[in-house]
Amino acid sequence: MSEALLTVDRLTAGYGDAPVLHGVSLSLAPGTVTAVLGANGAGKTTLLRTVSGLVRAESGRIMLGGEDITRMPVERLVRHGLVHVPEGRGLIAELTVDENLRLGGLWRRGHAEARRSLEEVYNLFPALPARRRQPSQQLSGGEQQMLALGRALMARPRLLLLDEPSLGLAPRVTADFMGLLRHLVDSAGLTVLVVEQNVKSALSVADRGVVISLGRVVVAAAADRLRGDNELRHHFLGF
Template sequence: MLEVSGLVAGYGPVRALDGVDLTVAEGSITAVLGVNGAGKTTLLRTISGLVAAKAGTVRLAGRDITRAAPEDLVRQGIAHVPEGRGVIVELTVEENLKLGGLWLRDRPWLKTGVARMFSLFPALEQRRRRRAETLSGGERQMLAIGRALMSRPRLLLLDEPSLGLAPRTAAQIVATLESLRAETGLTLLLVEQNAGTALSVADRAVVLNLGRKVADDTAASLAADDRVRRAYLEM
């Protein structure tokens, strides 16, 4: 589904990514791990077109998308849920969800898709007509993910979905993503500070350190690798 080769990106003279390679199999969950400053968020932002690549290539299902605009990438099947649970607080829960699917110009989907998101996240249905500013942190994260799913993506990029959430809420969100992958074959690229959580749900994992890839293996193998855990994952 996704191939990243020799990716270099950054901010001004600072290289946040320095020749990163990774592949994400269709229908898999791949975790990107590392301490703060490792380059994880920049990786997702470069894949989704929010940061321009200085070198290297990004391919989606074999098609070069390295320099595509973010809106074109949405049309090609990439949805990005950035860190921070960004929702439009002045809009209601239902309006936020519909916004995620507007570009499809599929009026029946706006109705059935919203119903689907409410089945995935029942807490949102109870608040469907409330403004997003009234939601808790966990509910805002559910809304941000639901809005992204309304675009019917093939590849979902998730940046720190459990950050700042109570353990029970974080576990509910992760379980929902797991079941969604199993039901629909959705491909997920997951950035997560909590390495234990990420490795428990991922098929593979990539570890970054100072913008470079230092490990790439199955999640089970990395979870059992004491050297990697101590040096790069703070586990």
């Protein structure tokens, strides 16, 4: 088995004097999708925000590619290959599609490389080139989610954190998005940690699932096991 790309070791974090995560541990192998599942308020979003540096860890350790990134500033994390697409997509509504995409590659020093990345993203998302001069707020929900993913890919991440990517999307659009995500993992070696309320959709493309309850990992198993274990699904995932 490949050495873990991301290792979270006994992570405790929260807001002010109210811890949300209590000793969370997990690891992600390179080129895999791991789905973080659980009820609202379980700590899923806090986990992503702590890994990406938006919430300060109180204790524990976060390792990316063997390097300790627990206290690393957000801008340095991007340079190390970690990109976070938050819930709500984080697009700048007034900026055009093209401008939003270019923001994703701002830190890259080579203009030629940035142009290549932009061309690759437009090829990957055929609906976006015709919209490139339109403000992102004029796009449909599905197009906005594709734009958010495209902006993240502009940074050429090793590790992509996605928070509720299917929120507000129609089932068919969600299925297309998840299929594209799986394609990126299989073809480009991307590693994904995704928080998702649509459990069936997430497990359909995930290699592993991690179930969090009240800030603690209660189950970590292969996605096939989570899909096939009726008792476990009913108890922790409600279906």
